[in-house]
Amino acid sequence: MNSKNFSCKMNEITLKGIPASAGVAYGSAFILDKQDFIVNARAILEKEIPIEIARFEEALIKTREEILEVQKKIADDMGMQHARIFDAHLLVLEDRMLIEQVIKGVKNDKMAVEYIFSKTLQHYAKVFSNIQDEYLRERKSDVMDVGRRILKNLVGESKWYDLDQLTEELIIIAHDLSPSDTASMYSKHILAFATDIGSQTSHTAIMAKSMGIPAVVGLKDATLYVSNQDFVIVDGRMGLIIINPTEATRENYRKEYNRIIVLKDRFVNIKDLPAETTDGRRVEILANLELPEEIPTILKQGAPGIGLYRTEYFYMNRMDLPMEDVQFAAYKHVAEAMAPHPVTIRTLDLGGDKFVSSLDIPKDMSPFMGWRAIRFCLARPDIFQTQLRAILRASAFGKLKMMYPMISGVVELRQANVLLNEVKQNLRDEKIPFDEHIEVGCMIETPSAAMTADILAKESHFFSIGTNDLIQYTLAVDRANEKVANLYEPGHPAILRLIKGIIDAAHAGGIKVALCGEISGDPVLALILLGLGLDEFSTTALSVLQIKQLVRSVSYKDAQEVARRVLELLTGTEVEEFSRSRLKELAPHVISAEMEK
Amino acid sequence: MPKIEKEITITNPQGLHARPAALFVQVAAKFNSKIMVRKNEECVNGKSIMGILMLAAQRDHKVVIEADGDDAQDAINELEKLLMQNE
Numbered sequence: 001m002n003s004k005n006f007s008c009k010m011n012e013i014t015l016k017g018i019p020a021s022a023g024v025a026y027g028s029a030f031i032l033d034k035q036d037f038i039v040n041a042r043a044i045l046e047k048e049i050p051i052e053i054a055r056f057e058e059a060l061i062k063t064r065e066e067i068l069e070v071q072k073k074i075a076d077d078m079g080m081q082h083a084r085i086f087d088a089h090l091l092v093l094e095d096r097m098l099i100e101q102v103i104k105g106v107k108n109d110k111m112a113v114e115y116i117f118s119k120t121l122q123h124y125a126k127v128f129s130n131i132q133d134e135y136l137r138e139r140k141s142d143v144m145d146v147g148r149r150i151l152k153n154l155v156g157e158s159k160w161y162d163l164d165q166l167t168e169e170l171i172i173i174a175h176d177l178s179p180s181d182t183a184s185m186y187s188k189h190i191l192a193f194a195t196d197i198g199s200q201t202s203h204t205a206i207m208a209k210s211m212g213i214p215a216v217v218g219l220k221d222a223t224l225y226v227s228n229q230d231f232v233i234v235d236g237r238m239g240l241i242i243i244n245p246t247e248a249t250r251e252n253y254r255k256e257y258n259r260i261i262v263l264k265d266r267f268v269n270i271k272d273l274p275a276e277t278t279d280g281r282r283v284e285i286l287a288n289l290e291l292p293e294e295i296p297t298i299l300k301q302g303a304p305g306i307g308l309y310r311t312e313y314f315y316m317n318r319m320d321l322p323m324e325d326v327q328f329a330a331y332k333h334v335a336e337a338m339a340p341h342p343v344t345i346r347t348l349d350l351g352g353d354k355f356v357s358s359l360d361i362p363k364d365m366s367p368f369m370g371w372r373a374i375r376f377c378l379a380r381p382d383i384f385q386t387q388l389r390a391i392l393r394a395s396a397f398g399k400l401k402m403m404y405p406m407i408s409g410v411v412e413l414r415q416a417n418v419l420l421n422e423v424k425q426n427l428r429d430e431k432i433p434f435d436e437h438i439e440v441g442c443m444i445e446t447p448s449a450a451m452t453a454d455i456l457a458k459e460s461h462f463f464s465i466g467t468n469d470l471i472q473y474t475l476a477v478d479r480a481n482e483k484v485a486n487l488y489e490p491g492h493p494a495i496l497r498l499i500k501g502i503i504d505a506a507h508a509g510g511i512k513v514a515l516c517g518e519i520s521g522d523p524v525l526a527l528i529l530l531g532l533g534l535d536e537f538s539t540t541a542l543s544v545l546q547i548k549q550l551v552r553s554v555s556y557k558d559a560q561e562v563a564r565r566v567l568e569l570l571t572g573t574e575v576e577e578f579s580r581s582r583l584k585e586l587a588p589h590v591i592s593a594e595m596e597k
Numbered sequence: 598m599p600k601i602e603k604e605i606t607i608t609n610p611q612g613l614h615a616r617p618a619a620l621f622v623q624v625a626a627k628f629n630s631k632i633m634v635r636k637n638e639e640c641v642n643g644k645s646i647m648g649i650l651m652l653a654a655q656r657d658h659k660v661v662i663e664a665d666g667d668d669a670q671d672a673i674n675e676l677e678k679l680l681m682q683n684e
Contacts, residue, residue, distance in 0.1 A: 088646065096642055097641070098647050128651070143647070
């Protein structure tokens with residue numbers, strides 16, 4: 001047991017992780033990862049054996065129908081080639097070895113068939129995991145997919161302990177959360193997230209912030225300590241979770257919770273005012289968007305547009321590729337909902353190569369330096385141009401802009417634009433309307449792009465600095481690895497110098513610079529960014545008003561002075577300390593007790 | 598009809614993986630004979646995709662196909678042909 005991140009008082013257990021989204025919450029725990037194969041061992045009578053076997057056969061037939069249906073859909077959408085993947089699924093279903101083993105198990109052990117089946121499945125999963133060959137090892141997910149379907153049909157949907165069925169308010173505990181996990185939680189009453197792995201910029205943290213709920217990540221082994229329905233407190237400011245708290249602890253947190261509720265709405269009076277410094281420097285504070293469901297929250301915060309609309313969701317939450325019309329409808333909806341304000345769509349920023357053929361998002365982190373984002377898109381113009389076409393068509397319905405992620409040099413930018421121009425020409429030929437003047441920008445998130453910003457500025461309409469990636473590439477810190485998470489320093493002099501260089505190069509080239517990383521929502525760093533001359537901040541919806549209040553509370557002159565001073569400092573810690581102390585003098589009401597570290 | 602055995606070296610660069618394995622099982626299932634596939638000590642049902650996959654036969658591995666039944670010779674012939682043709 002790790003004594004460092006673990007402490008115990010009566011029955012109360014406290015685990016320490018990384019604070020990922022501020023606030024506190026308490027409630028009943030729901031452990032996501034343990035839902036897969038919870039099947040109770042149930043003994044049966046001798047005479048029930050034929051009934052169990054018949055149930056098994058019925059489930060196999062039903063599963064077969066389901067798979068055939070999915071296969072047919074994919075064949076229609078994408079061609080038979082892709083649908084062939086399911087041939088292997090169907091064979092698993094008809095597998096004699098598997099079926100015989102289950103029937104034999106039911107007869108010998110006299111246990112319910114779902115129990116025997118889940119045991120058999122686990123046995124295969126283990127054997128597959130031990131196979132040397134990597135390709136075959138991955139077949140495990142095919143077998144598990146089929147297995148899960150069969151189990152679902154055996155247990156019956158209604159008894160399946162599934163998040164979709166839950167209506168009560170819950171605290172989600174998981175080893176890790178994938179974008180498709182969090183997407184399905186959007187409409188649920190989720191109070192907080194707590195995960196074993198992850199860092200301040202992992203997907204869980206970003207989603208929690210946009211949903212306005214607390215999150216703690218990097219807890220190492222929270223899933224081991226928490227049981228379903230345990231009473232849990234999540235403290236997103238301190239990075240703590242408290243399992244089975246004592247009455248005294250509960251009372252403390254109840255007070256804390258009420259205090260934060262009051263703070264939450266404190267900037268709402270400046271909702272409709274511009275983000276302008278006391279000496280007249282006007283900037284824009286926009287919101288980041290992942291799912292259209294967030295739009296009401298964003299409008300409530302008075303954000304004059306979307307600075308980053310992530311589109312990966314379309315690709316990750318399904319087993320086939322999203323059709324042009326599905327994307328078009330979503331982009332059009334967002335464009336119309338935000339009009340006349342601008343919406344900047346980031347083209348597909350997916351990592352790795354495993355999203356079409358597998359139902360689940362791979363558990364392991366995709367390699368950040370690999371085949372991802374624009375690299376993937378340039379290699380798969382079929383997928384990329386489908387998205388570009390959907391964006392362009394939607395541009396007729398509002399103010400859309402678009403930007404390419406992970407550009408590492410001007411060649412990629414040009415290649416992407418060649419593909420874009422092809423799509424534009426096709427649309428013109430087909431007489432389909434689109435915005436001929438749609439602005440196309442470049443995300444600056446690799447050190448190479450930052451250092452060649454002057455070159456890129458000549459061929460871009462705008463820049464958007466993606467600091468989450470820029471920081472991890474520049475500092476060589478894998479943001480998904482909690483062991484090095486402490487090295488992830490947004491205020492590091494290297495980062496400040498790069499950002500200054502990008503902004504100066506862009507302004508020299510006559511274009512504007514936005515920044516859509518997490519740091520634009522942190523008042524301490526936002527003050528520096530303002531002083532460096534940033535034109536647009538794009539942040540999670542719930543930070544929009546706070547950052548606007550910051551901008552409205554200081555003069556540009558003072559912010560520039562802060563930026564000038566921090567550029568002379570030697571470490572990230574010194575930078576943040578200096579900026580925080582100046583912030584306390586210039587705009588004390590912006591940093592509340594809630595934010596203080 | 599006696600049991601027939603035939604040793605075959607896998608030449609498909611992908612080994613006996615998903616697609617080739619699926620084909621193998623589909624062909625094997627057409628025959629009445631009992632069909633087993635052996636690699637070293639491991640012996641699996643040739644009509645089972647799980648069995649074939651778990652054999653994890655890669656390129657250059659030797660496998661022995663056993664067929665036992667009235668159409669054993671036909672089964673061996675066709676399965677051998679399948680394994681020798683590389684896509």
